Amino acid sequence: MRAENRMGYQTVIYKNRPQIVASACAVGPREGKGPLGEQFDLVANDADFGQESYEQAEAALLREACRICLSKAGRGEKSIEAMLGGDLLNQIMASSLAARSLKVPFLGLYGACSTMAESLLVGGMLCDGGYASPVLCTAGSHYATAERQYRFPLEYACQRTPAAQWTVTGAGAVILALPDASEKKAQACLARGCMGRVVDMGISDANNMGAAMAPAAAATLCAYFDDTKDDPKQFDRIITGDLGMVGSELLLEWTEKLGHPLPREKMMDCGLTIFDPGQDSHAGGSGCGCAASVLCAHILPKLASGEWRRVLFMATGALLSPTTSQQGETIPGIAHAVVIEGVQG
């Protein structure tokens, strides 16, 4: 017997439709020069954001995104009943440091680049179930800290492979609240969520994350469509986090193979949206901050304005560790999804 708010094997239903009452993002200078430049709440002048280390800059960006989000919602920190979030730093240090300064109840998550969707998915259940409202859902990443940790420090000036993606310097924050707890008009609401499974098709090239994550993305999408009997055409967009150029093509191949062909014109990848091809970011943007900042800057405003009415937002994570990669392990992937709907009459 399935749990009450469960539909099929992986999908959950948010009966009370937690509302997105505010969202905000803060990004680095490179992201600010990209096609979404005007839409970010804050664009840092320098990648170090005035801090002594890139790690501290990453924490500061996340903190700023949270503060702007709270201010947009007209709420003080003390009103937040739970903050959920994570990032790519070892021990999710950026999130821990941001949570330290906010002083709110904090639940640390790790889902690699799937974190923004995991945060909304779990935060949505906590809110919908009446355990916490409002809830602050966050995620962030930084190009310089990710390169140093996963590949090589920038100072080595290593050449990038064509399939490599560019970790976004950015952070996003979203406040969820139950309808009656919120006075402000909501931007959108959560209708459903889909919890991903770990999928590993044997990719071991840490410079080709798109290929490692595509099978997990396909698995979550197919599970969602199997569970709900929804049709992809019922969505204005099916949005992936950072599959990039390589992974996005592979996703279409995998889903077709699994019996759920996706209409190409409905697909959007945050990693292919945040940078202009002229910015030389190879296969596209990546990192927890990619999906998080594109969600806040681009997707939620389109739902708030009514241009879009229903999207599936799915962020994908490559669960790779430099240690296990050096030991010859392949890269497990995961993808979590939420269905976000507009709230216009």
Added chain:
Amino acid sequence: MRAENRMGYQTVIYKNRPQIVASACAVGPREGKGPLGEQFDLVANDADFGQESYEQAEAALLREACRICLSKAGRGEKSIEAMLGGDLLNQIMASSLAARSLKVPFLGLYGACSTMAESLLVGGMLCDGGYASPVLCTAGSHYATAERQYRFPLEYACQRTPAAQWTVTGAGAVILALPDASEKKAQACLARGCMGRVVDMGISDANNMGAAMAPAAAATLCAYFDDTKDDPKQFDRIITGDLGMVGSELLLEWTEKLGHPLPREKMMDCGLTIFDPGQDSHAGGSGCGCAASVLCAHILPKLASGEWRRVLFMATGALLSPTTSQQGETIPGIAHAVVIEGVQG
């Protein structure tokens, strides 16, 4: 206005009292030689557990704990609607690899050594709210991987400071299910949870985690007693995860200072329970696997037998990263708690 299932600022109520239908743990040889040796479900003969690396051994121990737990519950993997868990490895690789082999919907958590409590806390809400049942809550750690990652590889044969703690090689797994979804007699049930805040009192010595975590532990306990008006005397035990010798004393000082003196005879620390003083583990055991394995081997059986009727189980985490520590950051701490009650008539 507080969310419906919220009591005070940090405490949540599990109205449906999710039941602990099974639990299991797997530990390393050193833990097997300790005072709880007979109570563990599986004691590995070697710290490498037959694997090619300690990281793979850590993943294998976690996988074994899950498999034994599923078998005790008489359930197949396919029945699990959500697995929640984390560990101390960068990118929580042990949990990701265990989740890969189990193929169930997976939510990765990071709370350092507080992970077992975070897993029960969040898993409890997902189960209680009808989003997932049964839920598999897990955590694990390994001495050799933690030393290599946070301090020095064992091969360096570094000397340990007196306040240093010994990371437990072990993993625990607990299955939660809503009362009506379970046929087997439950061991115990979850009644309440308390979400911790990040607290940092400026400790920067990575060899004195107990001191770094004690203020966070005190903050969560005081929040719980403020929120609920419970009396510490209403518990058979108030159990901390791994404060060790130094941190346990500091906790009593901090809580007294904050107006909630704790009765010494009610206190128990998993880090002071798992090893015998003769095992030369200095200030006691630590790691996510410490609280997780003592919970499964020692605490839950006492609740199942009726020897204890009500315990507060709180695991504490030092949210430290070697990178930020080297940059001069202090160590933020966090503590999450759940109230576990017996189910005898």
